[in-house]
Amino acid sequence: MTDAPAIRIRDLSKVFGDNAQEMMPLVHDGISKQELLEVHGHVLGLRDIELDIAPRSIQVVMGLSGSGKSTLVRHVNRLIDPTEGEVRVDDENVLDLDRVALRQFRRHRISMVFQRFALFPHRTVMENVEYGLTIQRLARKERRDRAARWVDRVGLGGYEDSYPHHLSGGMQQRVGLARALATDAEILLMDEAFSALDPLIRADMRTLLLELQAELHKTIVFVTHDLEEAIEIGDRIAILRDGEVIQNDNAQDVILKPADDYISDFTRNINRGRVLVVGSIMQPLPPGLEPPPQCPAELTLEEALPVVTTAPGEECCVVDPDGKPVGMVSTIGLMLALAGQQSDAAAGGNGHDAAANGATGGNGRPRT
Helix, strand or coil: CCCCCCEEEEEEEEEECCCHHHHHHHHHCCCCHHHHHHHHCCEEEEEEEEEEECCCCEEEEECCCCCCHHHHHHHHCCCCCCCEEEEEECCEEHHHCCHHHHHHHHHHCEEEECCCCCCCCCCCHHHHHHHHHHHCCCCHHHHHHHHHHHHHHCCCCCCCCCCHHHCCHHHHHHHHHHHHHHCCCCEEEEECCCCCCCHHHHHHHHHHHHHHHHHHCCEEEEEECCHHHHHHHCCEEEEEECCEEEEEECHHHHHHCCCCHHHHHHHCCCCHHHHCEHHHHCECCCCCCCCCCEEECCCEHHHHHHHHHCCHHHEEEEECCCCCEEEEEEHHHHHHHHCCCCCHHHHHCCCCHHHHHHHECCCCCECC
16 A cells, blocks of 8 residues: 655645736646746746655755746745645645644644755854754753754764854754754755755765665655756656646656656766666566576666676576566666667566566665
8 A cells, every 4th residue: 555645735836926816827828937927027936736745755856946946845834835726744734724833833743954054153053953942842951862862963973062153064064954853853845955065065965864864764855956966865856847847757767768858958968877777777577587697676787787798698687675586687778778778678668667666766776
């Protein structure tokens, strides 16, 4: 039985301007973002968004500047109210919450990490991390103990009494992450959380986030404009253009089955060998044939290439994490996939997709 979505977004539209409601018929009729602005003086933020976000998953929302990704994520905790539509968290419509209920929702069920850290400059690391717990009115000792645990967990032990201006950008973002996690909220919103960091520090933060997710199993909505970052961390990736979701898929399908030329342009320069996994490009296993050696479905094409090319007949039996045969792959199949010309059987999904997706997460990471 599939879990119900942790977050369900339906018919969500947002128009910025004094007469937003009056613009909605035009929006539904398909008026372009540019025409709405130039002719009517209103800005189209989102149009008819439909999105289900699975519990305990990382949903990436990405797109170019102005695509609506930050606008979308800020509807989840009602920092922005929609012009039309609904946002449900555990089947509760967030838009129905009154002021008191919304405050409790933000204090206990949802946390947010911002791009520019949003730390209090006059508070120490410990005091910043404690902030949400203070708002929750936890006893001093309990909030101190909990904050200290998260400060240590994000690698800032020994900096408890330091102020934000004493810390590097990466360290400041670790404080922001610890503050968000300390409240034990079930949902974590991360709006371009790593975008202001240097590349090496961003890589460290992505690793930390994945380690924490393996432990905590939060529902995370992560906004980014970086496809490589999206592929590394996302179970699913929703790509926006001009306020509309163009494609929402796992990383393998975004690359192998782009919805249109816009998505293809996003993925054109991706190193396919390091991103695509064998389970996504394998062909059906002929009955009774299990050629040695075995090749795990979660191996990237780059990792699989030396295994397959040295195998008898240059083909391998693909197996899931339990060792069950789920398909086969050959050197020719690997080379075609690396060149962006995977075979018809692999591209068409002749019965192998479910096995591949069961063997690995959407981005090719082994499921935990």
